[in-house]
Amino acid sequence: MIRAALLTGMMTGICLAAPVTYIQNGGFETGDLTNWTTTGLGTTGTCPNGNRDWVVGSTGGATGCSNPGAPPAGTYAAYNMFDADSPTTYSLTQSFAVGLIPLLNATLAWSDAATWSISGADRVFSVDILNGSTVLQNFYTLNANGGGSYAWTARSFDVTSLLNANLGNTLTLRFQVAVPQTWTGPAGLGVDAVSLDGETIPEPATFGMLGAGLVLGSLVRRRMRG
Numbered sequence: 282m283i284r285a286a287l288l289t290g291m292m293t294g295i296c297l298a299a300p301v302t303y304i305q306n307g308g309f310e311t312g313d314l315t316n317w318t319t320t321g322l323g324t325t326g327t328c329p330n331g332n333r334d335w336v337v338g339s340t341g342g343a344t345g346c347s348n349p350g351a352p353p354a355g356t357y358a359a360y361n362m363f364d365a366d367s368p369t370t371y372s373l374t375q376s377f378a379v380g381l382i383p384l385l386n387a388t389l390a391w392s393d394a395a396t397w398s399i400s401g402a403d404r405v406f407s408v409d410i411l412n413g414s415t416v417l418q419n420f421y422t423l424n425a426n427g428g429g430s431y432a433w434t435a436r437s438f439d440v441t442s443l444l445n446a447n448l449g450n451t452l453t454l455r456f457q458v459a460v461p462q463t464w465t466g467p468a469g470l471g472v473d474a475v476s477l478d479g480e481t482i483p484e485p486a487t488f489g490m491l492g493a494g495l496v497l498g499s500l501v502r503r504r505m506r507g
């Protein structure tokens with residue numbers, strides 16, 4: 282009985298995976314850009330007269346331009362006017378340390394919505410993970426031209442291999458909007474429900490506990506025999 286209980290405990294220990302949350306305030310439910318960094322335009326203009334940086338709002342009207350829709354999750358989402366004096370690049374980024382412990386699994390997820398009615402060169406919305414200024418992987422690219430829109434769309438990607446190839450590194454998740462021409466038509470874009478979660482393999486401390494369990498199990502067996 283005791284052996285069985287110990288064995289079960291040890292096996293549970295072996296299977297325990299520690300959850301890791303890499304992105305903070307991914308739902309923007311603080312009501313602001315806490316934990317996030319923007320390219321620092323720092324501007325609060327209103328379409329079509331002045332650039333407006335990424336802003337958090339409880340309605341799609343927070344773009345200052347076209348409305349891509351109210352937040353899909355919770356009360357708030359991050360919005361961008363997807364328009365500007367050109368050339369303007371709006372980046373919304375958050376850096377995270379991958380840590381040294383290999384991952385069993387890791388998933389990047391978010392939702393985005395966009396609407397546009399523009400002419401001229403494409404406006405580009407892209408989602409990437411970078412190491413420094415090097416793009417390690419592009420997950421999504423929207424080349425917007427003419428007229429179009431799509432409702433909030435949830436996207437999800439397995440990033441286990443990417444993170445395991447970058448143990449010990451600090452990486453950056455980036456949502457970026459590039460506007461190549463000045464005010465060629467109204468647009469709006471939103472991002473919400475951002476998460477990058479994973480599970481690490483058992484930490485060394487767990488193996489330490491496992492070792493202690495083996496010693497304890499051995500002692501119990503000896504006592505039972507004795």
Ligand SMILES: [Ca+2]
Nearest residue numbers: 308354355357
């Ligand atoms: Ca939200």
